Amino acid sequence: MNLGIIGAGAAGLTAGWDAVRAGHQVTLLEAAGEPGGLAASLEVGGAPLERYYHHIFRSDRAMIGLIQELGLGDALRFHKPTTGIYRGGRLIDFTTPFDMVRFPGFSPLDSLRFAVSSAALKAIRGGERFNDRTALAWLRRWAGRRATASVWEPLLRGKFGERAEQVSMAWLWARIHCRTFELGYVDGGFERVYTALRDGIEERGGKVEFNKAVESIQQDGEDAPAVVRCADGSRYAFDRLIVTTPQPVFARAAGLPAGDTVWQNQYLGATCFVLELDRSAIPYYWLNINEPDFPFLAVVEHTKMIDPAVYGGRHLLYVGNYVEREDWRFTTEPAELLERFLPYLQRINPEFDRSWIKDWHFSRAGYAQPVVTPGYRSLIPPHETPMSKVTLVTMAQIYPQDRGQSYSVALARKVTASLGLS
Numbered sequence: 144m145n146l147g148i149i150g151a152g153a154a155g156l157t158a159g160w161d162a163v164r165a166g167h168q169v170t171l172l173e174a175a176g177e178p179g180g181l182a183a184s185l186e187v188g189g190a191p192l193e194r195y196y197h198h199i200f201r202s203d204r205a206m207i208g209l210i211q212e213l214g215l216g217d218a219l220r221f222h223k224p225t226t227g228i229y230r231g232g233r234l235i236d237f238t239t240p241f242d243m244v245r246f247p248g249f250s251p252l253d254s255l256r257f258a259v260s261s262a263a264l265k266a267i268r269g270g271e272r273f274n275d276r277t278a279l280a281w282l283r284r285w286a287g288r289r290a291t292a293s294v295w296e297p298l299l300r301g302k303f304g305e306r307a308e309q310v311s312m313a314w315l316w317a318r319i320h321c322r323t324f325e326l327g328y329v330d331g332g333f334e335r336v337y338t339a340l341r342d343g344i345e346e347r348g349g350k351v352e353f354n355k356a357v358e359s360i361q362q363d364g365e366d367a368p369a370v371v372r373c374a375d376g377s378r379y380a381f382d383r384l385i386v387t388t389p390q391p392v393f394a395r396a397a398g399l400p401a402g403d404t405v406w407q408n409q410y411l412g413a414t415c416f417v418l419e420l421d422r423s424a425i426p427y428y429w430l431n432i433n434e435p436d437f438p439f440l441a442v443v444e445h446t447k448m449i450d451p452a453v454y455g456g457r458h459l460l461y462v463g464n465y466v467e468r469e470d471w472r473f474t475t476e477p478a479e480l481l482e483r484f485l486p487y488l489q490r491i492n493p494e495f496d497r498s499w500i501k502d503w504h505f506s507r508a509g510y511a512q513p514v515v516t517p518g519y520r521s522l523i524p525p526h527e528t529p530m531s532k533v534t535l536v537t538m539a540q541i542y543p544q545d546r547g548q549s550y551s552v553a554l555a556r557k558v559t560a561s562l563g564l565s
């Protein structure tokens with residue numbers, strides 16, 4: 144089979160790896176200049192670092208299995224980094240269940256309701272019962288109004304903005320139920336996984352082509368090949384095509400009707416700064432910002448989990464956001480955006496000074512986070528597309544779990560197997 148794959152992220156590379164080992168002729172076309180998609184890396188102090196903060200959980204079995212299969216099992220280490228919340232002008236420890244129940248302002252009843260509702264979400268197995276509920280309505284009812292207003296609602300508002308009230312409880316259940324306190328990271332970064340997949344595909348005769356932005360996908364007739372055209376004018380014909388881009392990107396390339404809700408955009412974009420600092424800025428790995436007037440959602444000090452020596456002694460601080468693509472935080476020129484964010488970093492740490500930033504990087508992705516609402520199941524695009532030779536494998540098909548590398552790996556493996564390609 145002459146198989147084409149669009150996208151060299153976790154899904155595309157996994158599909159390519161499985162298919163090439165089954166003896167198929169594989170060509171991957173990737174718009175960016177590097178592998179990894181949303182989990183791609185840039186270079187900091189001579190070492191690769193993900194453009195957006197990344198770790199995996201003990202429960203991410205598909206990703207752990209793939210890492211082991213690629214011979215990188217010894218490089219995967221699990222850490223127990225700390226978490227905090229910034230609220231009311233102060234930093235609040237939020238790492239252990241004990242920290243959580245003694246959250247400032249909680250009455251004994253608030254603490255009890257917060258603890259019991261969180262424990263229930265961990266214990267309840269099937270998330271289907273939450274399909275039709277919104278997260279905030281469920282939380283107000285069971286965790287209580289105060290715990291919801293001080294912990295959950297700012298988190299959901301920070302992540303989903305105006306859409307927070309619409310977010311499905313099934314999505315929140317999955318985030319709490321499926322995640323672990325221990326976080327896994329590959330020494331040398333997840334780039335090692337994506338590079339190993341690319342090398343593995345190429346060593347077996349496959350091709351991984353970068354800077355190939357696909358502009359159109361066509362199939363003229365049931366038995367005709369799928370024809371792909373790229374922005375640089377190149378053209379490819381495939382017996383079978385797997386598309387791993389977000390569905391609106393696929394819909395545009397395939398000329399599908401813009402009014403069809405299944406192909407429509409339900410994504411937020413993401414922006415992320417990596418600040419290379421000469422010292423540590425926050426006392427945690429992960430700091431959620433629960434202040435409504437802040438222009439960003441989370442600050443993650445990667446070097447609270449991984450030794451700064453790996454990055455030439457630099458302390459690495461991510462400042463991350465999920466926003467609509469029309470939002471000023473998505474459209475503003477990065478240098479100006481950074482200046483606008485600095486006063487807020489100084490509110491978190493009054494000693495923070497511009498001179499601490501030795502270098503910085505900025506990344507922006509238009510389709511980063513599907514917005515999972517109670518009606519979401521009817522909006523999940525199918526793998527089958529209007530073109531018989533073209534199959535869609537995209538993160539919007541992951542439900543109720545939040546998107547993540549492991550789910551993309553698992554989905555790609557499932558679909559590749561179902562097509563008889565692995």
Ligand SMILES: Cc1cc2nc3c(=O)[nH]c(=O)nc-3n(C[C@H](O)[C@H](O)[C@H](O)COP(=O)(O)OP(=O)(O)OC[C@H]3O[C@@H](n4cnc5c(N)ncnc54)[C@H](O)[C@@H]3O)c2cc1C
Nearest residue numbers: 150152153154174180181195197198356357546547548551
């Ligand atoms: C801020 C942030 C933090 C995250 N944190 C974590 C985490 O801690 N742990 C975790 O496991 N996951 C995390 N994720 C999610 C994880 O990165 C994704 O779920 C996963 O990488 C998705 O892989 P994918 O292959 O399905 O999609 P993508 O990574 O989106 O891959 C799709 C690929 O298609 C390419 N493409 C798009 N359009 C075209 C075109 N026209 N032509 C050719 N190629 C095209 C893209 O460049 C991309 O490489 C995070 C994501 C974000 C944004």
